[in-house]
Amino acid sequence: MANYQEFLDGIDRAAYHEGELTWEEDGFTVTRTYQYSPPGCHDSCGVLFYAKDGKLDHVEGDPLSPFTNGKLCMRCLDLPEIVNHPDRVLYPMKRAGERGENKWERITWDEAYDMIETKVKSIREEYGSESIVCVHGTGRNVNWLVPLFGQAALQTPNISTLFFTGFACYMPRVCGAMAPLGDFPIADAAVGHEDRYVDPSFKAPEVIVVWGNEPLASNADGYIGHWLVQCVQMGSRIISIDPRLTWWGARAAYHLQLRPGTDAALACAWLNVIISEGLYDHEFVDCWTSGLDELWEGIKDMTPEWAAPITGLSAEDITASARLYASGNNSAIQWGLAFDQQMSAMALNLAVCDLMAICGNIDRPGGNILVRNSFEINAGYASGEDFTPQSAKDRKLTIARGTGITGGEFIAHACTDGILHCIEAGELPDGEPYPIKMIWFQSSNSLACAGMDAPRDYEALKTVDFIVNADPILTPLSVAVADLLLPVAMSCERNSARTWWTPVRTIYRAVEPAGEAKTDEQIVVDLMPRLNPEAAEAFGWTKDTDIADWYLAGGDGKKHGASSNVKGNISEKAKGGVGMSFQELSEKGGYAYDDWNHTYEKYAKGMLRDDGNPGFSTPSGRIELAPYTYRVWGLTPTPFHTEPPEGPVTTPELMEEYPLILSCGGRSFEFFHSEHRQMPTMREFHPLPLVMVNPVDAEKYRVEDGQWAWIENGHGRFKQVVKVTPRVAPGVIHAEHGWWFPEQEAAEPSLFGTFDSNPNNCTRAFETGEGGIGTNIKSMICRIYPYSAGDELPGEKVTRKGGWGDYTVGAMCGSKVD
Numbered sequence: 001m002a003n004y005q006e007f008l009d010g011i012d013r014a015a016y017h018e019g020e021l022t023w024e025e026d027g028f029t030v031t032r033t034y035q036y037s038p039p040g041c042h043d044s045c046g047v048l049f050y051a052k053d054g055k056l057d058h059v060e061g062d063p064l065s066p067f068t069n070g071k072l073c074m075r076c077l078d079l080p081e082i083v084n085h086p087d088r089v090l091y092p093m094k095r096a097g098e099r100g101e102n103k104w105e106r107i108t109w110d111e112a113y114d115m116i117e118t119k120v121k122s123i124r125e126e127y128g129s130e131s132i133v134c135v136h137g138t139g140r141n142v143n144w145l146v147p148l149f150g151q152a153a154l155q156t157p158n159i160s161t162l163f164f165t166g167f168a169c170y171m172p173r174v175c176g177a178m179a180p181l182g183d184f185p186i187a188d189a190a191v192g193h194e195d196r197y198v199d200p201s202f203k204a205p206e207v208i209v210v211w212g213n214e215p216l217a218s219n220a221d222g223y224i225g226h227w228l229v230q231c232v233q234m235g236s237r238i239i240s241i242d243p244r245l246t247w248w249g250a251r252a253a254y255h256l257q258l259r260p261g262t263d264a265a266l267a268c269a270w271l272n273v274i275i276s277e278g279l280y281d282h283e284f285v286d287c288w289t290s291g292l293d294e295l296w297e298g299i300k301d302m303t304p305e306w307a308a309p310i311t312g313l314s315a316e317d318i319t320a321s322a323r324l325y326a327s328g329n330n331s332a333i334q335w336g337l338a339f340d341q342q343m344s345a346m347a348l349n350l351a352v353c354d355l356m357a358i359c360g361n362i363d364r365p366g367g368n369i370l371v372r373n374s375f376e377i378n379a380g381y382a383s384g385e386d387f388t389p390q391s392a393k394d395r396k397l398t399i400a401r402g403t404g405i406t407g408g409e410f411i412a413h414a415c416t417d418g419i420l421h422c423i424e425a426g427e428l429p430d431g432e433p434y435p436i437k438m439i440w441f442q443s444s445n446s447l448a449c450a451g452m453d454a455p456r457d458y459e460a461l462k463t464v465d466f467i468v469n470a471d472p473i474l475t476p477l478s479v480a481v482a483d484l485l486l487p488v489a490m491s492c493e494r495n496s497a498r499t500w501w502t503p504v505r506t507i508y509r510a511v512e513p514a515g516e517a518k519t520d521e522q523i524v525v526d527l528m529p530r531l532n533p534e535a536a537e538a539f540g541w542t543k544d545t546d547i548a549d550w551y552l553a554g555g556d557g558k559k560h561g562a563s564s565n566v567k568g569n570i571s572e573k574a575k576g577g578v579g580m581s582f583q584e585l586s587e588k589g590g591y592a593y594d595d596w597n598h599t600y601e602k603y604a605k606g607m608l609r610d611d612g613n614p615g616f617s618t619p620s621g622r623i624e625l626a627p628y629t630y631r632v633w634g635l636t637p638t639p640f641h642t643e644p645p646e647g648p649v650t651t652p653e654l655m656e657e658y659p660l661i662l663s664c665g666g667r668s669f670e671f672f673h674s675e676h677r678q679m680p681t682m683r684e685f686h687p688l689p690l691v692m693v694n695p696v697d698a699e700k701y702r703v704e705d706g707q708w709a710w711i712e713n714g715h716g717r718f719k720q721v722v723k724v725t726p727r728v729a730p731g732v733i734h735a736e737h738g739w740w741f742p743e744q745e746a747a748e749p750s751l752f753g754t755f756d757s758n759p760n761n762c763t764r765a766f767e768t769g770e771g772g773i774g775t776n777i778k779s780m781i782c783r784i785y786p787y788s789a790g791d792e793l794p795g796e797k798v799t800r801k802g803g804w805g806d807y808t809v810g811a812m813c814g815s816k817v818d
């Protein structure tokens, strides 16, 4: 596709039924739509679903969709395997035995709803609705709907990705960008233009910095990795900043293989080089930014020579790569999860926004463009809040209330460590009673994936009175702790709509839900009038497409773009909307692009601020290199580096016992978090969890390729299969996350082997960076040694012996291995 125009010209549009939503072809009914979730993904790509006899048979990419032009990952190509899988939950199920026994009784939807209604009402009455916690996972199609449901129907302010300490995904980047820039920046790969790379206003970036992100495997945050491959084909050069060698590193002008968790030191050194050598865009800085002197004052001693021993890079490479980034007229930084999963999270995010800004790369073609949800469609953490009682809102488990860490309360999620503390202690850190009585899970398999300190989370969950899980699959979380299972329909079985930036897309039902499964939307529509008739009347939804229509009309329109997740942001935008119903948009190809995201230099055109004046959506109207908002949030307003809590600098004495740095969680093509493990094709490609070990370390620690090994730190251990590879440097290993084994015994102590290979036996709750944000997931220390048959398995240890730690009620920090 190097020549995009040639590619476009070569498509036989008639053969692909341009303009049609459904048609018959070779005995199949074909539906043109977008896949979202379940199963999960951050993206929503154009698909052609081929169904026969009411069953999904096969899937093809839709070349007429400008979003991905027909390219699909193996996870979408292989959808029929999961949609038609026997492990799907097909009926509402009530727990019949003890928790952990995997005994269930089939019940009707009405019985399930009755149970929920009775419980919710009695808990609200006796303890207050804040005693109910509502949980969602990462950006799937329910990410705005679950919070809305939690606020409006359950009427709780405590909505979160449960047990995910430090909000360590995306929220730090979102907030870290809102403060200095007022909007969210993404690398420009012609995302905003329907005609993509041939749009006359687009230029491919001269340099793309792929930093703490592996876009080809993850397609993270609404962004598709192969867009950047297209840019490379158009001439973009790469700088890869990653402790592992990736596709990008192998093609890079510089692969900066830094010590995990030291990115902020590198970023500060880049700022230092660019400012001290005068390489920044003077005109842009003068006209559009403030705070350069203060920024310089903060980082003037953070030279490449200072950063070199911290990061393990050479001062020469730091300097030369900084110069390369600054030399382009348009360079883009593609940032990823590693930014959030380290102690420096908020400082690092600021540093990198400052880099984009001083180099004049903000909102220019081939730079970092500012994006919002198309057509100003917004729904999120504020959509249901009018229906949450004030008394409950006043007791929301914020970072300060839940953990005692003071600072700004700028993240809309409830503080998950605060929730953990209240589950364990039944009270706030200051002693005020705060029981947690019910948890509503809708799209999270917490024990296998999001829970930092999974064994401790398991203990805590066991004590909660009533737990509901709405999930399409029987998961380890369900077996361990759920009292009620609600079967959820898959993406091809739902009617819905979504936008994560642009374009807005519809998800159109291609087959009927399996068994008695219902869509997330239908569950909300059914339960809302039972739990809160006032909210039900206000929203007025009676079917799933009503929700899609509401969304396409702009949602609640309360907060714009990225800030729909950020509490108390400066700007409030008028309600947007695409001007088409769900059905109309579905019939028009299922997508629409807006003008806003298509336009460059919006700051100069008065498109960012509510008052219509030129400038940015910040308090001063300028990009704030040392943001005022950081001060308000109780954060240091200039960037700095924080060492991981354990490591060669902080705890050199521990390095003899735990000589390796452990990073984990890099994504793979086959799996989305804990999903897809039951699909034979995925397991054929990727049968077991792999820990990458450099050949030097493999020899030193006597572990062999293909052999199971224990990875252990002072908090717990887990086992994975060794992959000996030079892709990681000596001294650093990389493990996978999210593993469970649907083929293994469901009941405890096995729990599908969930704890056996889980790196989150080693991560710790209550360990956060400045402001209670960010945590140390990708830069722990550990040792590795061979597994021997008969070794005690973590499942046994956790479910039968109380785990490794003394999970002291109310303990505010991690505990030690015995």
Ligand SMILES: Nc1nc2c(c(=O)[nH]1)N[C@H]1C(S)=C(S)[C@@H](COP(=O)(O)OP(=O)(O)OC[C@H]3O[C@@H](n4cnc5c(=O)[nH]c(N)nc54)[C@H](O)[C@@H]3O)O[C@H]1N2
Pocket (backbone or CB within 6 Å): 042, 138, 139, 169, 170, 211, 212, 213, 214, 215, 217, 218, 219, 220, 221, 241, 242, 243, 244, 246, 259, 260, 261, 262, 263, 335, 336, 337, 338, 342, 663, 664, 665, 666, 667, 668, 669, 670, 671, 672, 673, 674, 778, 779
């Ligand atoms: N297939 C698939 N796609 C997914 C997901 C999935 O589970 N599977 N999960 C989704 C979710 S919720 C998210 S948040 C995104 C995450 O997706 P990404 O943002 O791409 O993040 P990761 O894949 O965790 O890691 C990206 C890279 O960071 C590197 N890295 C590790 N530690 C450090 C460090 O300290 N510094 C630097 N600079 N780099 C480091 C890793 O080696 C890896 O190559 O993916 C989303 N997409």
Ligand SMILES: Nc1nc2c(c(=O)[nH]1)N[C@H]1C(S)=C(S)[C@@H](COP(=O)(O)OP(=O)(O)OC[C@H]3O[C@@H](n4cnc5c(=O)[nH]c(N)nc54)[C@H](O)[C@@H]3O)O[C@H]1N2
Pocket (backbone or CB within 6 Å): 037, 038, 039, 040, 136, 137, 138, 139, 140, 141, 142, 164, 168, 169, 337, 442, 443, 444, 445, 446, 448, 449, 450, 451, 470, 471, 472, 473, 475, 488, 520, 664, 665, 666, 672, 673, 674, 675, 736, 737, 738, 759, 760, 777
């Ligand atoms: N060690 C380590 N741990 C990590 C990470 C890491 O990098 N390293 N990454 C972390 C990150 S970034 C994140 S965001 C979290 C993610 O954690 P989660 O988002 O909670 O992911 P899962 O635990 O896989 O749970 C998702 C569940 O939702 C179900 N599901 C999927 N789609 C839908 C849907 O549309 N509706 C409903 N009702 N259910 C659905 C799936 O079947 C699955 O059981 O994990 C974190 N855990």
Ligand code: SF4
Pocket (backbone or CB within 6 Å): 035, 036, 041, 042, 043, 044, 045, 071, 072, 073, 074, 075, 076, 219
């Ligand atoms: S990014 Fe891949 S898995 Fe996700 S929707 Fe697109 S094709 Fe499917």
Ligand SMILES: [Mo]
Pocket (backbone or CB within 6 Å): 138, 169, 170, 337
């Ligand atoms: Mo995430």
